[in-house]
Amino acid sequence: MMAKNSLFAALALSVLATAPAAHAADPVKIGFITTLSTPAGYLGADQRDAFLLAMGEEGGKLGGVPVELVVEDDGLKPASGKQAADRMLQSGIKLFSGITFSNVLGAVAPGVLAADAFYVSTNAGPSTFAGKECNKNYFVASYQNDAFHSAGGQAANELGYKKVVLLAPNYQAGRDALEGFKRTFKGTVEAEIYTKLDQNDFSVEMARIRSLAPDAVYQFHPGGAGITFVKQYNNAGLSKTVPLLMPGFSLDTRMIEATGNAGDRAYLTGIWSPETDTPASKAFVAAFRKAYNRTPTLYAQQAYDAAKLIGSGLKAVNGDLTKADAFRAALKKADFKSIRGDFKFGNNNHPIQNYYLMQLQRSEGGAGPLVPVVVRQVLKDDQDVYAKACAL
């Protein structure tokens, strides 16, 4: 009897003892909704892989807390993204990340935030959530969408361009891009040319640019159209006479590979390049190349930073997301080492950071592939214009 009792007690004790331990070992689930299919699928793949790289470096942990990444492909469809988020919310996930496209984010974020869960963006940063609609649980670890374009306008000023021609697809992000450029550009805009969203032949636009003969062209064409644009710009002989300036994501690492030599000497704006010469960045690029056998894109860098940011938050609450206030405060402090350099959050939980002008040049003394080389810093500690309208 005695033996039986003590055995029972020992069992009970061991259950009590292991319960909290088991709880602590339960990894924090992070819902990672991103675009993995469609021609833009490599953007999501790079973000996922960089996020996993950050986790792998800590042995499956972030900030010392075990984490599990639950990855879902949204297929660039807002409805698919929303369904994935709803499923994840029902399974008890309280922390989300990974969305590439602003239209998907627009569908996912409201539901996530209404459920008091957290969202940390690895790429998309639409103006809609940066101003009046800002939210205390919504953090953007990448950039506000307009900033690359405002940096473009400022870069055009500093490069001495007086007359420019602007091109973008005729949809919201395209019009926003040109607005962002014009906000900082001081010269004259000769023409704003809006292309069709699915257009991939720009012969007519090339002829028009040639006849307008501007000092420079600023163009925003993401995805396959961007590759085609740069190739046709080069083939039309325009790259010899009119410099091309564009946001970094209109010619990312993968697109540079796809365009061959066509992008030579073109200017890009951005927050980071694989050539960024800091120890943290060099270590990241080397680790990414070793793990995946390819050069990381800017999307990978942003996701890696977002993972580190999440890690800083998890560390502060030891993985207990029910301590929402403490977790939020820790995220806001942004106490992590960003590989892009200085990084802090503004009142609207969007970054205050530096933007750079880069130029595509041959590496290895002219023999290697084209790489974006930083020319100069164009915006220092830049905060988006919408922050003023945010009540946080």
Next chain:
Amino acid sequence: MLLIFEQLLNGLQYGAMLFMLAAGLTLIFGIMGVINLMHGSFYMVGAYCGAFAIIQTGSFLAGVLCALLGAGLYGLLVEVTIIRKLYQRDHLYQVLATFGMILFTNQAMTLIFGRTPPMVEIPAILSGSVPLGGGLEYPIMRLALIVVGAVVAVGLWYLVTRTRVGMLVRAGADDREMVDALGIDIRKLYTAVFGFGAVLCGLAGVMAAPLLAVEIGMGERILITTFVVIVIGGVGSVRGALVGALLVGMVDSMGRAFLPQLLQLVFTPTIADALGAGLVSASIYVLMAIVLIVRPKGLLPARG
């Protein structure tokens, strides 16, 4: 003036491209009575096969051969396994089946060639531009497309109007049973027409590969414009396809080039550019509507 001439060439080049796609589509639609939504898929298959061969061998000629073979064989396969069962069915079945084939082909191409779009350089002899007098320089690759389009147009005209095969095709379109009764295997004839349409798509695809982006879904984008072309030209008529393609090519190019400037005479530049872009997108549909009001069967319908 120079700009007008350059835009004329651009319109001609776009028209040549559209014609190669529309010719096959209009033959299949007008003669076999099949609504083939997957016509654009052959264009994509051609572009991918061509790009693959060019990247592997470095020879543009090999790319052309591979594109024609790839698109043609895929066309034959599709006709024998799927389209053949649909001749007697309602158009709705044809729409459903060929729409399904678009999805299937997109997935198959993704599995075979991967998600990263293949990039093709313009072949050395066709790269760069030639002076055309008066200071105008025009890319050789685009001129080559115009020439190929013209050769296809002449060749098709000869094939349809001057050869026995063309005669049978025209007769088969009018009265399938009668041709059958004369001892002609109409099945084989239809298979051949379908495969030939796919070959034309493959040719357009490989010519487009160095100029445009080779990517999954490229066929669907151009398919709608191709349908507009054959509606304007008149269903079933190769001449109609030629006229329609040139008309659409010109309206699109000229609109994109000059409409924003014309609107700037009335509006501020920002409004004119945005409004112009919207109007240009709609221009070919407006053209189609006007043509349909004036001539409901298209400009040059096959019969009557």
